[in-house]
Amino acid sequence: MSTNRLYFIDAVRAFAILMMLQGHFIDTLLDVSYRDQSHTAFKVWEYFRGITAPTFFTISGLIFSYLLIRAKDNGTIKQRMHKGFIRGLMLIGIGYLLRVPIFEWLIGKFSAYFLIVDVLQCIGLSLILIVLIYRFTLKKTLIFSILMLVLGLTIFMSEPLYRYLELPQVPELFSNYLTKSNGSVFNILPWFGYVAFGAFISTLFYRYVERPKFKMAIVSGFFIIGILLIFKSAWLFMKLYYWFDLSLFKDIAYYNYLFTRLGNVLILFSLFYLTEKYIKQPLILKIGQKTLSIYVIHFIIIYGSFTGLGLHQLIGKTLEPWEAIIGALLFLSVVCFISFYYAKTNAFVYSHIRKFIDKIKRYTR
Numbered sequence: 305m306s307t308n309r310l311y312f313i314d315a316v317r318a319f320a321i322l323m324m325l326q327g328h329f330i331d332t333l334l335d336v337s338y339r340d341q342s343h344t345a346f347k348v349w350e351y352f353r354g355i356t357a358p359t360f361f362t363i364s365g366l367i368f369s370y371l372l373i374r375a376k377d378n379g380t381i382k383q384r385m386h387k388g389f390i391r392g393l394m395l396i397g398i399g400y401l402l403r404v405p406i407f408e409w410l411i412g413k414f415s416a417y418f419l420i421v422d423v424l425q426c427i428g429l430s431l432i433l434i435v436l437i438y439r440f441t442l443k444k445t446l447i448f449s450i451l452m453l454v455l456g457l458t459i460f461m462s463e464p465l466y467r468y469l470e471l472p473q474v475p476e477l478f479s480n481y482l483t484k485s486n487g488s489v490f491n492i493l494p495w496f497g498y499v500a501f502g503a504f505i506s507t508l509f510y511r512y513v514e515r516p517k518f519k520m521a522i523v524s525g526f527f528i529i530g531i532l533l534i535f536k537s538a539w540l541f542m543k544l545y546y547w548f549d550l551s552l553f554k555d556i557a558y559y560n561y562l563f564t565r566l567g568n569v570l571i572l573f574s575l576f577y578l579t580e581k582y583i584k585q586p587l588i589l590k591i592g593q594k595t596l597s598i599y600v601i602h603f604i605i606i607y608g609s610f611t612g613l614g615l616h617q618l619i620g621k622t623l624e625p626w627e628a629i630i631g632a633l634l635f636l637s638v639v640c641f642i643s644f645y646y647a648k649t650n651a652f653v654y655s656h657i658r659k660f661i662d663k664i665k666r667y668t669r
Contacts, residue, residue, distance in 0.1 A: 310367075310370070310509065310513075311580055311583075311584045311589065312573075312576045312577045312580040312583070313363060313366065313367050313370075313592070314588070314589045314591075314592030314593055315576050315580070315583045315584070315588050315589070315592060316359065316363045316572065316573065316576050316592070317360075317363055317367075317591075317592035317593075317595050318588045318589070318591035318592035318595075319359070319572070319576070320356055320359040320360040320363060320595075321360070321591065321592070321595045321598050321599065322591065322636060323352065323353065323355070323356040323359075324356050324357075324360065324599070324602075325598070325602050325632070325635060325636050325639060326632040326633075326635075326636060327353040327356055328602065328606055329606065329615075329628070329631060329632045329635045330349070330628045330629075330632055331353070332606055332607075332615065332616050332621070333615060333616075333619050333620070333621060333622065333623045333628055333631065334621060334623055334625065334628045335621055335622055335623060335624065336621050338624075338625055345625075354561075354565065355565060355568045355569065355572070357423065357490070357495070358498050358565040358566065358568065358569050359568075359569050359572060360423070360427075361426075361427065361430070361495050361496075361498035361499050361502070362498045362499070362501055362502040362505075362566070362569045363502060364427050364430070364431075364499060364502060365430065365434065365498065365499035365500060365501065365502025365503040365505075365506070366502035366503070366505050366506045366509075367502075367506070368388060368431055368434060368502075368503075368506075369434055369438075369448075369452075369502065369503035369506035369507070370506035370509055370510060371384065372384055372385065372388060372434065372435070372438055373438075373445055373448075373506065373507065373510045374510065376443055376445075381443065385435050385438070385439060388431055388432075388434070388435045389431075389432055389435050391428070391431055392427075392428040392429065392430075392431035392432035392435070393428065393432070394428070395424045395425070395427055395428030395431070395596075396424065396425045396428035396429060397428075398424055398596075398600065399421070399422050399423070399424030399425035399428065400418060400419070400425065401609075402422075402424070402600065402603050402604070402607075402609045403417065403418040403420065403422070403609065404418050404609075404610065405417070405418065405610075405612060406610045406611070407611065407612060408612070416476050416486070417487070419476050419477055419480055419486075420480055420486060420487045420488045420489065421480045421481050421488040421489065421490060421491065421492075422488070422489045422490055423489070423490050423599075424599070425481070425490075426481075426490040426491070426492055426495050426496075427499070429481065429492055429496075430492065430495070430496050430499040431499075433496065433499075434499065434503055437451065437452075437455075445507055445510065445511070446507075448503070448507065449504055449507035449508075452500045452501070452503040452504040452507070453500075453501070453504040455496075455497070455500040456497045456498075456500035456501040456504060459493055459494050459496060459497035459500065460494060460497045460556075460562045460563060460566075461552070461556060462552075463493075463494050463556065463559075463562055464552055464555035464556060464559070465552070466482070466493055467559075469482060469483045469485075470483055470485045471483050471485075472485075494562055497562065498566065498569070501566060505573075508522065509522075519577065519578075522574075522577065523574045523577055523578045524574075526570040526571065526573045526574035526577070527570070527571055527574040527575075529567070529570055530566075530567040530568065530569070530570035530571035530574065531567065531571070532567070533563045533564060533566055533567030533570065534564050534567035534568065534571075537560055537563040537564065537567070538556075538557045538558075538560040538563075538564075539557075541553045541554070541556045541557035541560065542554065542557045545557065590644065591640060594640075594643045594644065597643040598639055598640065598643045601639050601642050601643055602635075602639045605635070605638075605639065
């Protein structure tokens with residue numbers, strides 16, 4: 305197996321994180337009077353903003369699972385699984401930490417707000433689930449591949465069943481992963497579905513990437529399936545509803561955002577993989593490799609983590625469109641600059657976490 309890196313993955317991650325930065329900046333600070341669906345520019349911006357999270361979750365599942373499977377060939381599967389498990393816990397911890405209101409706690413004011421689940425907790429738990437599933441499939445790539453595809457389809461197709469789920473009797477620490485009733489931004493369902501599809505795609509790359517015609521085959525497949533998901537998946541579910549008289553299919557067709565967004569993601573994958581040699585630029589790859597630090601820095605600046613003072617509190621929804629656009633460009637530049645030159649790498653953070661865990665193990669023996 306070749307050790308060549310799939311550079312398009314870093315390019316997709318860079319695209320997703322930059323789209324997230326500008327999306328959060330504009331959504332947080334643009335004056336409400338300009339949020340009008342009748343304006344073509346706002347409608348296009350909103351549509352492409354909706355692609356960001358599905359892209360991020362899918363590419364996370366792809367790269368993590370690809371490295372996990374590759375580790376079996378390198379004889380480092382146990383280390384990779386352990387690292388993946390620790391990484392998942394770290395993401396969950398950082399996700400909670402970013403919402404800790406330090407000054408409120410200092411004056412004795414406590415609330416359950418910091419327990420809401422956002423993207424980091426959801427991705428962290430998803431990585432842990434991937435590790436556990438791969439472990440219990442006995443590291444058989446084919447079984448893992450089929451299971452990931454079936455899981456993704458099942459999660460997406462059952463979405464109407466848990467769309468309005470409420471769990472009032474379950475502690476918020478756990479229920480927030482499954483319901484939005486307490487304010488969670490992301491839930492493990494349906495977002496783990498995108499991670500599962502990404503994991504399935506990783507098995508295709510693992511098995512076929514060295515074949516001469518694989519690139520054109522996968523690019524064509526991504527593009528065609530993506531188009532079909534966007535324009536024909538709702539039609540297919542309505543057909544299934546008429547054939548089987550099962551209301552679940554109609555509910556999926558009437559609110560078909562999951563499969564439509566997956567189609568968007570596949571088209572993005574096809575375009576980025578097709579143009580991989582042109583976008584394999586050091587700056588793009590570096591952004592794709594620094595997504596965690598970029599996310600943390602942007603969150604602190606916009607939402608005022610720890611201090612409660614960020615752009616959201618200081619400026620609010622007051623910007624004109626031209627101010628929001630210029631501000632977003634400056635914001636992207638500042639966040640990336642801080643991440644490149646002042647933030648430690650993910651590997652640095654992981655190594656210190658592992659050292660800390662090793663110390664705990666020694667003291668508890």
